[in-house]
Amino acid sequence: MQDFDLIETPENVELRQPLAGIGTRFLAGLIDNLLIGSVMLVVAALAGLASYGTITDIVETGDWADAWLLAVLLVILFLVYWGYFVFFELYTNGQSPGKKHMKIRVVKEGGGAITFIDVIIRNLLRCVDAIGGYFVAGACMFISRKVQRLGDLAAGTVIVSESTTDYAATSAIAGRITWDQPITPEAMEATGLTPQEYGAVMSYWWRRPELTVEARRRVLPKLLRPIVRRVGVTLPGGSLESLESFVFTTYIRPAAGGQAPEEVRPEVAPIDVHPAAAADSASANPTLADAAPAEAAPAEAAPVDPAPAEPDLAEPGPADAPAADAPKEPGPEPGPAENTP
């Protein structure tokens, strides 16, 4: 479950910013602190050389160049320690190098860019958050509603995750079907789905690479159930592989204008469903276990347009025959049954 920060706009619409999690922030902080630490180490070593090697000479011989060098090094040490985050968060609008690497950003709670004062507050309070190796910060983030450490609470800032907010990246994941591509009335019609069903099927397909096989095996039958009930189509065999290739040929390819890019296709093949597991899933979802296993070859299973529907289902014919094939579902009668009287 991802947390959001809500932006209330003057248009009375709530916009959502996904928040970065504790782990992500910890890693970003680790990167930043390693950078700070190594820079300070180098500067301190230089300062040590400048002072131990020559400081008595400076006093005795009045070597002012060395004295001023040491003074400058001390100031740099201070600036790195207290100023690193302030500088980067101001200069890059909320992204220190570690945050940039982890694709997260500091923003004002409720939307908007952070101000100078916000940055100062959250980074001066960092020294309290850092107590116990950022234990205080971690505990505070754990308790607070919007994953904020003390400095964030005081400054009114949140850390948002840009891995999903960055719509350029989102569209890259979403790939072929985006608003400037085939979500058109035609595409939707080609699949014969209602908008809600269409959205559900497409969402599943985009997210498929991110889901585990178990999750897919659990979700896909559930997702298809209402469609099956409405359209009255028969699903191919109970394995995930056959269900997905069914989805691909029936919905995805038509939506993409019948010419889905080649790279879509191989994603279907490598799914390794063990026969035993497939049997499990079939028995776990009895409603979708096909009553007629030898229906058709899975891949070419069914062009499911409502109009030229499957012969054995759309026909209002003898009530028993389709009922045997149709998924057995309690509740509202499936289409064919309504037609019988």
Next chain:
Amino acid sequence: MTPARFIETRKNAWARLDALVRQAGRRGTAGLSSAELHELMRLYPGVAVDVARARMYGIDTKTQERINALAVAAHGLLYRRPSSRPGRAIWRFVMFDYPALFRRLLPYVALAIALFVVTGLGCYFTVRLKPSLAYRFVPEAVDMVDNNPGLSSDDMIERFRAMPNAPLAAGVITNNISVAFFAFALGITMGLGTCYVILMNAMMLAGFAAHFVNNDLGFQFYSCITAHGVLEIMAILIAAGAGLRLGMSVAVPGRISRVASLRAGAKDAVLLVLGTLPMFVVAGIAEGFITPSHLPGEMKIIFGVVLGFTAIMYLMLAGRVKRV
């Protein structure tokens, strides 16, 4: 309107706004021509409403996310504070806003001063009455006095002279500012951490003073610390006042939520701390260059008192004139 029609009719607006947001990029609205800026302003409200409509139509979540992200980006471009010229902002802060803020938060600073004075006096008289307690409070002072029979103020100042002026000043300034930052930040522990900083400083200073006075070295001691010490202690106590302001906002939020109170308190307090930075710089320069100098002790004491008095005048009087 069907969801499909909705997407169909709006997708050009989305693509256009998307292009504008990308073009603006990191430069913000400065990256757009005036005509493009107008276009952005015209397109954004519609797209914001589209976020709600997309939810209503229940179109696929990926597209919803993208419209939402687009609206967030455009919102971020349009609703941000105008950037003011930093030079002017700093001038106004120093000449008007900071002294006014100081006077508004004077009760907190006064509380810090009171804590400091009470602890200091207590510690001072304890060590005066029972000199052996100095071994507990300030072993360093004891070492210095015991190991240097017939200590003169010049001998004491030798300690400062062991370091060249510039690095001494730099080290002192950065160290003191760090202490001030801690005094402020620790205020978030409902003020307890800040009180700790105040008490430690008070005990150290008073313990030192009492032990030197016990050994008839009072003048040497004060001539050694006054030049920089007055301003330095003032600045530390102001920073501690900021910490107490922060702590009070957490401890006693009043009729607003604790987080809202903390936010208001932090804004006040951080500005109060930032204004002490110039004071630390001046005090540090004094410690680096005046304290180790060969000026007579009386001169150094007068210098320190005048410096402190000037600071008080500034804090109490500056910015009282009507702003033009």
